[in-house]
Amino acid sequence: MNPVSDKLTAGATAGDAVSSARESSVREGILEVPGRVTLHHGGTLEGVRIAWRLVGPSGAPVIAALGGISANRRVCLTEDPRDSWWSEIVGPGRALDTARYRILSIDYLGGSGESTGPVAGQTFPSLSSYDQADALLRVLNHLGLKSLRAFAGGSYGGMVGLAFAERYPERLSHLIVIGAADRAHPMATAWRSVQRNIVRYAIERGQPAEGLKLARALAMATYRSSEEFAARFSGAPTRAGDRFVFPVEEYLFARGADYATRYRPESFLCLSESIDLHRVDATRIFVPTTAVAVREDQLVPLADIRAMVARLPSGRLHEISSVFGHDAFLKEPEQLRAIFSSALGETP
Template sequence: MSDQSAVRMELVIYLLGLQGFQVSISFGVSDMAQTLFFADLPQSTYLALNSGILNLSEPLLLDSGQILHKPRLAWRRLGEPHLPAIFILGGISAGRYAWCTEQSPTPGWWQDQIGPGNALDPQKYQLLSFDFLGSSGNSEGPHNSRLSGPDFPAITTRDQARAIAALLKALGIQKLESMIGASYGGMVTLAFAQHFSEYLKKALVICAADRPAPLATAWRHVQREIVSMALKQGDPEAGLRLARELAVTTYRSELEFSQRFDSGLGSAGCLPYLKHQGQSFAKRFDPYSYLCLSTSIDTHRIEAEAIPLRVDLLGYTSDLLVPAPQLKALHTRLPKPGNLTLLNSPYGHDAFLKENLQTTQTIKNHLERKHD
């Protein structure tokens, strides 16, 4: 039987205690998206959980002019599909696992904001997330593509927005209640709001702006050079470790480091922390994915004046990567500016992951406000 006419279905059912069971189905049909779909039936704490890998039926034309042929998109949904939809996006190392479940108890990257009774409540909304193109997740990237390693094409934030639009179409979602993006995900949210506004009612952008700050680009350039040199020397993991150590110093603030660590090179200083961050990151991230997404940050540029919907902004005065004056300037150029919230925190760019009460209130205010 040919690949075009083949229809393949696999059904695996197994008990999960007394709570329910899990079903995984894969199918492929000519002229339609090939989807690997997992459906976790409702458990005692969470509502319906769906996730899968979608192979787009059409090529994805990138801003570079290159083409990804039927690329993979790995996605996840928490909540019933009839509920209003919210798409959630984080930094370059954050993928579709924004929350944990009883089946996957490892905390998600935004666990404190997601769950029954939290700001992002799956009893009120269906919550969507995906692995970025070019990432180390299960979407199309340097580690799993026919264009592997250094041959993988450049990916822009608008390319990520194109992929999300294709995913929404495949899932039958015509309009998002909101897209909430932080860090790199905030850049993608702005690109989506400009180029695919027909899918979106409103947006919340956290620690991100319409273009990268020059000093932040300089820091990321050094990080990419470290990884590139390490690749040439045959030790990419060492390059990733060092690049991540440097990156962490830009994610936080001088105030936090001075309060948290002793000065000097001793065990109570900052070096053990940096080494731990570098080692854990290098074990789970592909070096070419790092280069791809870091470059994507520094090629990001959107036209704020072309965004026709309400955008709320959240930033922190200690953020070294997205300075407060940059957010203020973006706010003035938006045709329908929402709230600009600038908060104090010692955690710098990572404050949206650390300042849970502040972030929760901002998300709640955003979702409760009627869109224009």
């Protein structure tokens, strides 16, 4: 049963807070959905909150932009550029040009942002990429947006885009997915399962942040390519007390420690699981779709995206190479610029 209804979202205006960070170019708010929301895997949530942000010229076509499970609604054009997770790709004159388009994004349900998410010590229902797609639809209805010019999603955001395109094709003109397939690969699920169990083990022992640090360090080793690590971390280890510390070890645990200060362990568990629960029917996605596969991606193998595109009724595949592996969607603006321009029918 479709958990979204126009009647429900039509009255969901309480809690809306509009910011004038750039005088009509940046709007953001929190949509409060009254009553109970039924989720794809059978759970329910009460009093759902969905934080959203819309950036760009008034009246311009709208592109939804969603990223990995650590991403939030602040895609670009923040006061501090470090707060924007896709600023190398999205912004004035960028691959997704905010002078031509409005960019819409949300904080994921279950995440560490201002949308409804888990609280320490409490259980939180399992989430599907379909649930995130439904959340985005509620925001579209709330803002009076009839359709999206495109949906550009990287990693988990690409999974959400596939779910949105399957469920709401009349609301989307073109789908662009980068480093995402119609289901998770078992090897990637294996890595993430170990990460989640590290976090659960640490929570049980009263050290949730330490568990998240370790899990993120392990995850970082899967996001990039062996070529990049060989180029950056082939130096000699240094002695630290009675043991040696390797350059790559320093990098991984520094990144893990930083992550643990900014994200909730319970949110990591929720959204990491959501990745592995992801499964859509590619044969039912009739929206024209551009899929971008990265040959060096350890998490989403090239073969999986090729197979998905073969099942899509209207799919086109672009294969790129990048030492950044799975993170290429964050780090390859020039390669993505040409692909986005082609997908959006832009002229140079």
